Amino acid sequence: MSGPAHSHALFVHGHSPVHRLPAHLKLIALVIFITAVVVTPRDAFWAFAVLAVLLGVGIVVAELPMKLVGRRMLVEVPFVLFAVALPFLGGGDRVDVLGIAMSEEGLWAAWTILAKATLGVGASVLLSSTTEIPQILSGMQRLRVPRVLTAITGFMVRYLDVIIGELSRRRIAMASRGYEARWMWQGESLAASAASIFVRSYERGERVHQAMVARGYAGTMPTTVRVETVEPAQWVRGLGVPAIALAVAIVAVVL
Numbered sequence: 001m002s003g004p005a006h007s008h009a010l011f012v013h014g015h016s017p018v019h020r021l022p023a024h025l026k027l028i029a030l031v032i033f034i035t036a037v038v039v040t041p042r043d044a045f046w047a048f049a050v051l052a053v054l055l056g057v058g059i060v061v062a063e064l065p066m067k068l069v070g071r072r073m074l075v076e077v078p079f080v081l082f083a084v085a086l087p088f089l090g091g092g093d094r095v096d097v098l099g100i101a102m103s104e105e106g107l108w109a110a111w112t113i114l115a116k117a118t119l120g121v122g123a124s125v126l127l128s129s130t131t132e133i134p135q136i137l138s139g140m141q142r143l144r145v146p147r148v149l150t151a152i153t154g155f156m157v158r159y160l161d162v163i164i165g166e167l168s169r170r171r172i173a174m175a176s177r178g179y180e181a182r183w184m185w186q187g188e189s190l191a192a193s194a195a196s197i198f199v200r201s202y203e204r205g206e207r208v209h210q211a212m213v214a215r216g217y218a219g220t221m222p223t224t225v226r227v228e229t230v231e232p233a234q235w236v237r238g239l240g241v242p243a244i245a246l247a248v249a250i251v252a253v254v255l
Contacts, residue, residue, distance in 0.1 A: 010072070010128040017237055018062035018130045022230055023139030025238040030127050032242035036249035037119045042112045044252035048119070051248060054241050055122050062130050072125045079117045083110040133157050155208075163201055170197070 018026070033055075040047045059069055087097070090106025097107070131139075133154075140150045170193050209217075 010125075011132050012064060012068070012129045014063055014130065016061060016063040016130070018058065018126070021130075021234060021238045022142075023131050023135035024142040025139075025230060025234060026127055026131055027136070027139045027143060029238050029242040030123055032239065033123050033245050034120050036242070036245040037116050037123075040116075040249045040252050042108055042115075044255070047248050047252035048115045051119055051245055054245050054248075055119060055126070058126055058241055059122070062126060064126070064129055069122070069125055069129070072129070073118070073121050076117050076121045079113055083113040083117075086110040086113075155205075159201070159204070162204070163197065166197055166200065167193075 033051075037051060040051065059066070086106040086109045087102035088106070090103030090109065092103055092105040094101045095104050095107070096102075127136075137150055137154050140153070141147070174193070
């Protein structure tokens with residue numbers, strides 16, 4: 001997309017081999033790795049262990065602090081809470097775990113969600129921490145992702161900061177008036193604030209779209225893809241680990 005570069009808070013400045021890889025190459029690597037995670041059978045514990053090691057190698061090569069990665073992976077907490085509830089709420093045969101009767105199918109479902117969600121989130125954190133948003137968008141264009149989808153993604157990222165800023169200002173205003181969300185019935189105020197932010201965001205989007213149409217916008221953004229030659233060594237460095245992950249998943253499926 002055109003316009004000034006938009007740096008996002010997740011990007012960690014660095015000069016590691018992963019940082020230097022072209023964005024479209026890292027996007028391909030992410031898709032291959034996640035595909036390997038998805039197709040891995042749930043009972044192939046050794047395969048998940050190997051995939052976790054490969055992901056750890058990528059994080060180490062990218063020179064990302066493990067504490068930072070762990071903190072950013074907290075985004076999967078809702079999935080973890082859902083997975084923890086499955087053994088108790090699932091049906092089917094029951095098995096005793098530490099004296100507690102749990103659903104066997106629920107236990108398998110919980111393990112699958114935890115394993116695959118953790119690996120997927122970790123891979124996404126690796127990409128977002130080593131690639132800036134303009135590079136990701138350019139990489140999507142290079143891979144011939146529909147330009148409308150690329151434009152929507154770009155606007156979503158650009159205006160996410162605006163919405164977060166609006167939410168922060170509302171929180172400060174509510175706190176300055178003595179509001180403290182301690183009780184369940186106080187959720188009405190939070191719901192009203194969320195609805196107001198949604199309406200304001202929608203209206204802002206309408207104004208931005210009208211301004212773009214007035215300036216000649218016809219449905220697609222100008223492309224900013226720079227055609228650059230990717231050396232064979234970069235392909236090996238970028239796709240080596242995902243290729244091994246996919247091979248491990250295939251072996252697990254066959255066995």
